[in-house]
Amino acid sequence: NAGVMQNPRHLVRRRGQEARLRCSPMKGHSHVYWYRQLPEEGLKFMVYLQKENIIDESGMPKERFSAEFPKEGPSILRIQQVVRGDSAAYFCASSPLFGPPDTEAFFGQGTRLTVV
Amino acid sequence: GEDVEQSLFLSVREGDSSVINCTYTDSSSTYLYWYKQEPGAGLQLLTYIFSNMDMKQDQRLTVLLNKKDKHLSLRIADTQTGDSAIYFCAETAKRGGATNKLIFGTGTLLAVQP
Numbered sequence: 001n002a003g004v005m006q007n008p009r010h011l012v013r014r015r016g017q018e019a020r021l022r023c024s025p026m027k028g029h030s031h032v033y034w035y036r037q038l039p040e041e042g043l044k045f046m047v048y049l050q051k052e053n054i055i056d057e058s059g060m061p062k063e064r065f066s067a068e069f070p071k072e073g074p075s076i077l078r079i080q081q082v083v084r085g086d087s088a089a090y091f092c093a094s095s096p097l098f099g100p101p102d103t104e105a106f107f108g109q110g111t112r113l114t115v116v
Numbered sequence: 117g118e119d120v121e122q123s124l125f126l127s128v129r130e131g132d133s134s135v136i137n138c139t140y141t142d143s144s145s146t147y148l149y150w151y152k153q154e155p156g157a158g159l160q161l162l163t164y165i166f167s168n169m170d171m172k173q174d175q176r177l178t179v180l181l182n183k184k185d186k187h188l189s190l191r192i193a194d195t196q197t198g199d200s201a202i203y204f205c206a207e208t209a210k211r212g213g214a215t216n217k218l219i220f221g222t223g224t225l226l227a228v229q230p
Contacts (some may be wrong), residue, residue, distance in 0.1 A: 041216070041223075042120070042222045043159070105218070109157055
């Protein structure tokens with residue numbers, strides 16, 4: 001059973017382009033969390049999704065950011081018209097049920113986005 | 117409010133004990149966690165403690181929780197060079213929208229000198 005798979009591992013985008021980050025949860029996991037880690041900071045919650053539903057997007061910036069978790073395929077975090085301040089590591093975590101504390105959330109290795 | 121704080125850096129010698137400290141502000145947190153992040157990697161859950169416990173021991177790891185002071189610590193006995201990493205404490209947030217999102221501290225970089 002492969003772990004949480006994120007791709008790409010590294011992504012470079014010019015200002016104004018779109019960034020698409022993918023997360024394939026562990027097999028059997030239907031809950032996905034996205035976190036952002038700015039340089040030399042901790043992880044900040046962005047969004048919590050179940051299959052085809054956004055449950056909590058309280059940590060998502062109001063503009064340019066969107067997330068989905070379709071019935072088939074990976075979860076996608078999309079950032080439109082990227083700016084330098086979007087440069088960060090983006091981590092995805094998945095869990096089989098409600099996630100912590102009831103079950104452990106397993107983290108992917110992250111996508112490191114650099115905006116030039 | 118949601119605020120978890122940690123000291124930024126800790127240096128120890130191999131074989132010594134390491135103590136990493138964390139303070140949090142949300143008294144309603146039910147679980148508190150310690151995660152380890154190695155360079156270029158994701159986060160690995162090391163251990164967690166339920167808020168009605170004072171202490172939890174798991175092999176070389178000991179977690180102490182002082183709920184009155186909202187202080188959490190992680191002690192690593194017989195620290196090894198392989199323990200060098202960034203350690204994050206985190207609490208769960210059971211309020212507002214979804215349950216179970218994690219609130220992370222800023223991380224403590226543990227450097228183990230041979």
